[in-house]
Amino acid sequence: MEAVRRLRKHPLDGLLRPERLPHLWCPGCGLGIALGAILRAVKRRIEEGYLQREKTAFIGGIGCSARASLYVDFDSAHTVHGRAIPFATGLKAVRPDMKVIVIGGDGDIAGIGGNHLMHAARRNIDLLVIMMNNMVYAMTGGQLAPTTPTGLYTTTTPYGNPERPINVVKLVATMGANYVARAAVTHPPLIERYVYKALGKKGFAFIEVISTCPEVFGRHIGMRDAVDLLNALRERVVVKQRPHIDESYYEWEGGKFVLGEYVDKDDPSYLERIGVIKG
Amino acid sequence: MAGKKKLPLSGNTAIAYAVKAADVDVISAYPITPQTTIVEKLTEFVANGELDAEVIHVESEHSALSAAVGASAAGARVFTASSSQGIALMYEIMFIASSMRLPIVMAMATRALSAPINIWNDHSDFMAASDTGWVMMMAHTNQEAHDDIILAYKIAEHPDVLLPVITAIDGYFMSHTIEPVEPIEREEALKFIPKKVTWSVLDPDNPVTMGPLGTPEWYYEFKRQQHEAMKKAREVFDEATKEFEKVFGRRYEPVEYFMMDDAEYALVAMGSVAGNVKAYIVKEARKRGIKLGLIRVKLFRPFPAEEIMEVISNLKAVGVIDRALAFGSSYGGPLYGDILSAAYTRGVDTPIVNFVAGLGGRPVTFRDIKAMVDATLALDGKTRKDVPKEPYFIGVRE
Numbered sequence: 001m002e003a004v005r006r007l008r009k010h011p012l013d014g015l016l017r018p019e020r021l022p023h024l025w026c027p028g029c030g031l032g033i034a035l036g037a038i039l040r041a042v043k044r045r046i047e048e049g050y051l052q053r054e055k056t057a058f059i060g061g062i063g064c065s066a067r068a069s070l071y072v073d074f075d076s077a078h079t080v081h082g083r084a085i086p087f088a089t090g091l092k093a094v095r096p097d098m099k100v101i102v103i104g105g106d107g108d109i110a111g112i113g114g115n116h117l118m119h120a121a122r123r124n125i126d127l128l129v130i131m132m133n134n135m136v137y138a139m140t141g142g143q144l145a146p147t148t149p150t151g152l153y154t155t156t157t158p159y160g161n162p163e164r165p166i167n168v169v170k171l172v173a174t175m176g177a178n179y180v181a182r183a184a185v186t187h188p189p190l191i192e193r194y195v196y197k198a199l200g201k202k203g204f205a206f207i208e209v210i211s212t213c214p215e216v217f218g219r220h221i222g223m224r225d226a227v228d229l230l231n232a233l234r235e236r237v238v239v240k241q242r243p244h245i246d247e248s249y250y251e252w253e254g255g256k257f258v259l260g261e262y263v264d265k266d267d268p269s270y271l272e273r274i275g276v277i278k279g
Numbered sequence: 280m281a282g283k284k285k286l287p288l289s290g291n292t293a294i295a296y297a298v299k300a301a302d303v304d305v306i307s308a309y310p311i312t313p314q315t316t317i318v319e320k321l322t323e324f325v326a327n328g329e330l331d332a333e334v335i336h337v338e339s340e341h342s343a344l345s346a347a348v349g350a351s352a353a354g355a356r357v358f359t360a361s362s363s364q365g366i367a368l369m370y371e372i373m374f375i376a377s378s379m380r381l382p383i384v385m386a387m388a389t390r391a392l393s394a395p396i397n398i399w400n401d402h403s404d405f406m407a408a409s410d411t412g413w414v415m416m417m418a419h420t421n422q423e424a425h426d427d428i429i430l431a432y433k434i435a436e437h438p439d440v441l442l443p444v445i446t447a448i449d450g451y452f453m454s455h456t457i458e459p460v461e462p463i464e465r466e467e468a469l470k471f472i473p474k475k476v477t478w479s480v481l482d483p484d485n486p487v488t489m490g491p492l493g494t495p496e497w498y499y500e501f502k503r504q505q506h507e508a509m510k511k512a513r514e515v516f517d518e519a520t521k522e523f524e525k526v527f528g529r530r531y532e533p534v535e536y537f538m539m540d541d542a543e544y545a546l547v548a549m550g551s552v553a554g555n556v557k558a559y560i561v562k563e564a565r566k567r568g569i570k571l572g573l574i575r576v577k578l579f580r581p582f583p584a585e586e587i588m589e590v591i592s593n594l595k596a597v598g599v600i601d602r603a604l605a606f607g608s609s610y611g612g613p614l615y616g617d618i619l620s621a622a623y624t625r626g627v628d629t630p631i632v633n634f635v636a637g638l639g640g641r642p643v644t645f646r647d648i649k650a651m652v653d654a655t656l657a658l659d660g661k662t663r664k665d666v667p668k669e670p671y672f673i674g675v676r677e
Binding site: 062078080081082111112114137139140141143144146155156157158159163 | 308309310311312315316318319322323326327334336338339364368393396
């Protein structure tokens with residue numbers, strides 16, 4: 001029995017709330033891959049003594065991705081659709097000693113909460129925002145999101161999306177964030193590396209993680225099989241050391257997702273500017 | 280109209296079919312459970328060419344209603360739909376829509392409000408909208424949900440009314456439950472609600488400004504007019520339902536009475552829980568010789584106080600079921616508050632008691648209804664002074 005118990009132990013069990021598991025994510029969903037990579041980075045930072053668990057909080061809005069805040073064994077809050085960043089801003093303002101991590105989906109962070117994302121980046125407030133981008137409103141069943149690539153089918157665009165997707169990487173970079181990177185669930189070590197690095201940055205850090213949703217995104221574009229969708233994404237992914245910001249726009253048909261660190265600088269952060277912490 | 284073809288439709292799909300029949304020009308859509316399939320179905324109609332409308336995939340509910348306001352101000356027939364947190368986010372614009380007197384129709388699949396997050400059904404979102412100046416109806420069957428959309432445009436666009444209308448159904452219990460529905464065809468719908476711009480619209484040849492500053496010298500008059508329009512809405516509701524019956528053969532009243540002819544006691548309810556009460560009356564109460572009836576409030580704003588009081592004044596005792604709470608109020612549930620005010624102003628002395636039940640999707644069972652009936656019957660021979668000052672919280676863990 002002991003051997004079985006040992007076998008069932010997961011290396012990240014200590015950072016998760018096993019009583020909340022199994023999670024709600026569908027089989028083949030990319031979110032578990034991403035959360036695993038994020039937690040490996042967090043674990044390393046804790047082991048190095050850089051992060052304290054009791055001084056780390058995970059904040060989520062609404063959506064599949066935002067549920068991550070429920071599964072991690074940290075202080076966490078599940079807030080309102082789009083408002084995870086304002087919640088985190090308030091938290092950070094009162095507890096500048098805490099490391100505040102926002103995990104949300106594309107609809108949550110860039111759609112309904114897009115305005116908050118812009119202004120948090122403009123303010124360069126000391127937060128880490130991780131946006132899992134599955135390019136669709138997944139939890140409500142696969143409707144068009146502001147990140148859906150042009151031409152793709154969703155439940156609300158049965159004849160193809162006529163709109164262009166928002167380029168969140170470029171938006172956040174333009175607003176002046178200190179750190180902007182894009183990773184994908186096809187390359188978990190990249191997610192881990194960027195999160196590890198972002199956790200050490202002052203100011204606003206933003207990581208977009210391109211994720212796969214076979215259940216409602218893949219289904220409508222003829223790739224319901226999780227492996228097919230992951231392979232289709234892998235074919236479109238290009239990793240660059242320091243990609244130019246103009247390479248950040250993505251398309252699905254004939255397009256590419258350029259992964260890499262787009263912005264890495266050390267401008268004064270919001271907390272420095274208001275004198276809460278020393279620069 | 281008898282013998283027409285019926286389709287098996289969920290509450291949400293039934294609403295989408297009616298919106299198609301109303302030939303709307305603009306649909307603004309943002310997904311939220313349990314409303315989402317209404318606009319999903321509509322985008323399918325539009326994509327198939329069955330409905331010639333613009334679909335705006337907005338980035339939040341606040342934008343959904345804002346886009347609806349803009350489109351309506353330009354003279355379009357407009358539709359949107361939402362639930363719960365979406366309604367809460369629309370709150371600011373709901374007042375704008377009603378004060379600008381724009382005949383927008385919005386379907387609501389009712390759902391509890393956060394926190395904690397709850398996607399199941401109660402009436403918290405509906406009741407939170409109750410003082411925003413919208414005409415409000417709540418259906419009880421999917422056919423009624425379908426018909427309400429057509430009625431809503433009839434009332435909203437009437438030149439004496441010009442108010443936005445909410446047509447609500449209960450999330451999941453109706454939104455995702457399939458019933459036979461006889462859909463109204465576009466041709467007959469448009470005879471009933473011809474497309475004619477009856478409201479003030481933006482016109483480049485004759486420019487106007489909508490919604491500018493209303494100084495203390497003028498603001499109050501706008502509000503008074505909204506109050507009058509709401510009263511007119513009641514008259515128009517009665518005319519519209521009569522005409523609707525003539526054309527489509529189905530009769531709707533602001534209040535539905537079930538086994539009230541010989542009733543001595545009644546429960547007052549809204550939405551799907553009325554079905555549970557009906558079943559209880561037939562299967563339990565009447566078999567035990569309890570002369571219990573049901574008063575189902577369909578039209579919530581303007582509130583049909585007169586007819587409810589006329590019936591209640593002859594009863595021994597009445598229980599009001601609320602599926603929402605008015606925290607800190609002197610009454611308990613919002614529906615109860617309206618009933619009590621109506622009773623006071625009409626001099627009705629019948630003891631009326633409040634039950635709060637089914638919050639956040641908790642089922643309202645026969646056992647719960649029995650508890651309500653028992654508490655109502657216990658008021659027989661009592662006066663209103665004997666009515667508990669606190670609502671009964673039915674089916675909650677204390």
